[in-house]
Structure formats: C-alpha cells, structure tokens
Amino acid sequence: MKIRRLLPVVAMALAASAVLVSCSSSTTSSATTGTLNFVNDKSWDFKSFSKVSQKDIKVSLNSSTYADQPAFQAFVKQSFRTNKSPGLFTWHTGDQLDQLVKQNLVADTSSIWKKAVANGQIAKSVEDLYTVKGKQYCTPISVDDWVMYYDKKTFAKYGLTAPTTWTEMMSDAAVLKKNGIAPFWSSGGDPWAFVWFQILLAGTDLQLYKDLSTGKASYTDPKVVAVMNVWLDMEKKGYFSDPGSKTAPETQMKDGKLAMIPFGTWYASTIDQVGLKPGSDWGVFTIPAINPSQGKTPVAIETAPACVAQNSSQKALGLKYSAWWMTSEAQTAWSKQQNNLPYNPKATAATQTFVDAGKELATPGKYETYLRYYEATPQVILTEALDEFTGFMTNPGDPTKYLEGIQKVADTYWKSNK
C-alpha cells in the first residue's frame, strides 16, 4: 500500500527532472558571425571593443563580467559540465590553465599560434606561456610587463629622477620618506600581497624564484629568508603605504601621499580614471634588480588569456574571435582603448610613455621576462602565501613563521603533484 502511494510522488519527481533536463538542451552552431558569449573577470570596456569587432569581422561580444575571482572560477568550471560553456572566457596561464587542459576542456589553438608567430604578430617567448605539453591553448588579449609607475610632479618637487639602479631607487625612497610621502605602494590580501615578494626575490635571484614555483626550492631556504629580511628592513624604514588601506593606489598618488606603484602596463587605464595623465602626471621606469650581477634585469610579465571551451556550441565563433584579437588592427584598437602596451610589434602603443617603455624593454640583451608570481605559483600555495605575506606586512617581524606556513602547504602540494 505504502509503495503504491509513493509511486505518484516518484513519478512527479521524475517528470520534474525530465522537464529540467529538456530545458537545457540546445544545438551546436558553426556560425562565424553573430554574437559571441564572453565570460570574463576583467572590468575592461568590452562593450566598446565589441563595436570594433562588429565592424571588422561581424562578431559582437555579449560580455558578462564577474568581479569576484572565486565566484568567476566556480562559474566557469561548472559551465563545462553543461552545454552552456562559454564561446570565449578569460582565464589565467600557469597552473590554472594546466588544470583545464588536463581535463581536455579548452580548445586547441596551435594553428592560430603558428600563423601569428610566423607573421611576427607576437614574440615566441609569450607562446611558451600558452603551451601545455607541446600544444597551445587560448590566445592573449594582452601581455603586460611590470614596471614602476611614478608621480612625476612629486619627483620633480624633490629634485629626484627615475632611478636606474636599486641603490638609486632606495635613496629616492629615503628622500620621499623624509618628506612624509610613502615611497612605494603595498597592499595585503588577494591578489596584491605577492607584489613585493616577487620584486625582491626575482631581483635578487631569478633562478631561485623559478625553483620556488616548481617546488625545487623551499620557502625556508636561507636565501629566501634573506630576501624577506630585505623586505622587513624596507617595512621598518617606512617605505611602504599602509597595506590595510582600502584607498586605491591611484587615489593615494593623486592626493600626493604616494610616489611609486609597481604594476603591469594594464594599470594605465586605471590610473587614467582619476585624471592623472601619462607624460605630465606620471611616468614609468623598469624596476631595477637588487642584484645587478644577474646580468639581465628580470621583468615580470602577466598575460590575460581568452580561451574557448572545447564543448562550447560557439567554438567556431570563439576561435575566429581569438585569432582576430591577435592581429595588429585589433591590437592597435585595443591598445588605444586601454592605453596599454600592445604585444603585437606591428601595432602601435597609444601613448608616448608606452612607446618609450616598449622601446626600452625591447633593448636586446638587457631584460629577461619571467611569469608573475600569481600565475607561476600553484593555486593552493598561492592562497596560503597571500595570507602569510599579508600577516607579515600587517605585523612586520621575523619572517620565519610565515615562510614555514607557506612551505607546509607547499610540501603537501608537491608530494602529490610532482
């Protein structure tokens, strides 16, 4: 009797789930014009850019932006299990891209890269960042070098010039500090807590930096401790802005309270938003290495990839857009909109500041690029490191316990991911 009573309930439940399933089916399209769904974690103006692509290749972007990084990643990962996976989405290179490739979730872009490299649209060194086991995945929206933004007016006021060596930069910092201005921007939390660790470690020993990110070196290595102590020394001298402040660095600079901000070249469009102009208000210089005997000066790079989901119904459209974004026409338009440095050498930078910076960075034999800490470090170690660095900045003191905290997580990670 009871079973018979339950039957209608079960039937109803099945019917309800059947409805849900049938709602989610749709068809794959191989159309190469139309509207492309673009899921991203960047607050950039894709709407304006969509007009350029609409004119050029008859594809427009339907962009949805997630401000919260974990929510964005969870959404993208969930979408792969459905047929609503995006035709184009932003992601991160390094460990995070490896994870997707391992599961065969992103479309192969090897042929697009082959053409782009052959046509001289992009440097071969960038291709390495997009290569997993010999094949390429995703394409770059932009490739950004990390430079130091400085307040030209403040520098002029105290008779300072853009430094070319670490020693010069430190003496500039001493002058600024004496005049009540925070020399360098620093911030705790996710994502920016890694910035000074990266600058100091790569500037001291780039090989050690690379070994740390591949698990060959330990965070408790005496050489890493020494680097942390340089950081501590700068903290104690008061060379950093308050890591607990939520005031945007560009606002702090505009208020004349902050002189230097280390960021990627993408930062130009942000600093513009408070009305600071390149050339007259701010300039950039390459961040000098602490240890000049390394030969080449290390320059951090990061790149914003756009990827196409392997099972997306808009795969063809997404790949077409990816290829187009790398062309000099698209890169010139993109650079003009973002005020950044285009990676395509045939495209032109929008401002003289970046034309000059681009030339400087292209000086043969002078600079060596390395992948930014945020992408180079496996995710779990990164999360822990950002917390530990924030703790270290908040209460500057003996770095040992913070490094031990990171290494504990690193040990567990590398044990199962060698």
Next chain:
Amino acid sequence: MTTTTSHKATSYQRSAWAFLGPGAAVVVLVLYLPVLYTVYLSFTTYSGLGSPVFAGVANYVALVQDPVFVTSLVNTLIWVAGSLLIPVGIGLVVAYLSFGLKGAAWLRVPFLIPYALSGVAVGIVFGFVLQNGGALSQALAFLHLPGSETRWLQEAPLNTVVMILAASWQGIGVNALLFTVGLQSIPKEPLEAARVDGASGWRLFRFMVWPLLRPSTTIVVGLSIVNSLKTFDIVQAMTQGGPNRVSETLGVSMYRDTFSNSDYGLGSAVAIFLSIITVAASVIYVRRQLAIGDSSGDTASKDA
C-alpha cells in the same frame, strides 16, 4: 471500521499525495539531493573539474589537524556569544523601553532600516569606516580623541568584535521588532495584577515580563544562534577572514577551501561540520525551550 470509510480515507490520501507530490519533488530535488551530494563530496577529493575521487575520511582528518580550524571555530563561537549579547540584548532593551510609548513605532523605524540592507553592503560600508586611516580614524584624529591609530580590522580579536558591532547595527532593529510583537501579545491582566501588588521597574520585568516573553525569546535566540553560526557575508566583505586568517569563521573557511583553493572535498567537510553543529545547537536549544513551555512554567519537575 467498515471498508467504505477505509476506502474513502485512502482515496482522500491519494489525492492529497498528488497535490503534495510536486512540492515534495522540488524539495527533494533542490534541498535534499544537494545536501546528500555535499555529504558525498566531503568524502572525496575533487577540484571542480573531472570526477570526484573517493578519499575516505581524509578531509575530516585534514580539517581537525589544521590549526586555523581552531581559530575559525573560536571566532564562530565569539560570533554566537556576541550576537546574543549585543543585537539580541539591545534589541530587547529597545523594544521594552519603547513599548507603550507614544510614537514608539516611529522611534523603532531608524533601528529597522539597516535590516533592509544586505550583509555585503553593510560590510563594505563599515570596511571603509574601519580601515586604517578610514572614516573612524579620521574622525577620532579630528576630535583629538585616542584610538585614531588603532588598526580596527587588523588585530585579533578586535576585528571580530568590531565586525560583530557592525552586524549588530544591522540586526538590532529586527530583534526589537520581534520582541515588540512578543510584548504586545502578553495579556494585560497579570501585569496589572502585579502592578497592583506593588511590582515595578526591574522586578516587574524580571518576574513578570521576562517569563511571559519566553515564546518570543525562544524564537529570537534560536534564530540568532543559527544565523551567527553561519556568519559569512559580512566577514568576507570586511576582512576576507584576514589578515592571515585571524578573523576567519567556519563559513569563510568553507568558502576559502571550496572556491579559492578549488578543494571541494575539504570545503564540503567544513560545510557538513558546520551543518551538524548548527542543527545540533538549534535542536538542543529549541527542545529545551519547548520542554520548559510544556510544563507550564513548572520548571522544578521537568528535569527529573
């Protein structure tokens, strides 16, 4: 019992089930299945990609061995205690003092408005007020008062305490409203009788109002315990559990493990642990309160 009546009852029940079916199906589909799935995930290793791999109780072992888990648990308990002390306590005071006053309804409005905001909005606003060099520090410096150098959100347990105060700013109003409804439902006669007998002030409250208010107190305290155990949004918005995880609550730990680290197994284990203590706390509390209510105030005999 004749067969006819039994038959009637059955057919009646059958149509009842038919009506109940769709609702029950939805509840099972969107409520119970996800819970079961979370229980399953807590025994696996899963990164959100591919398929979960069974891992036994490894996640639970990792959880209790993590020193931050203790911090997180302690912070959560501070939240429970703080939420009972401040939003519930002050809510009662506001309700009692304003009860029966002329225009009291208008008096309660300013307390109630913050409840309309989301926890994230409250967190962001108070984040700007309490950050280093923020509005509070600037105000204190301007007035030459001490405390302008205090790092409100960076020192534990100070950051948890100020976040509880921020949450209280939001929570007092609704508690006051619930208590007001409770006060209105108290019959007038026993209070008048007590007054005639000479009770007033504290004695009137302690021995007459407080016991008669028990149904409301049970609800308010029960809700407060459950909500504070689940504290997440305001902490995530104000400190993200930092700096260096010192202000993390279990809700924030769950989010960090699941979404920042893509460790769905560990995150699910935290979720299950949190659910168990939440359900246990509410069942124990509510059962105790109902038991007291059942014995019609005769508390002496109930504990036998």
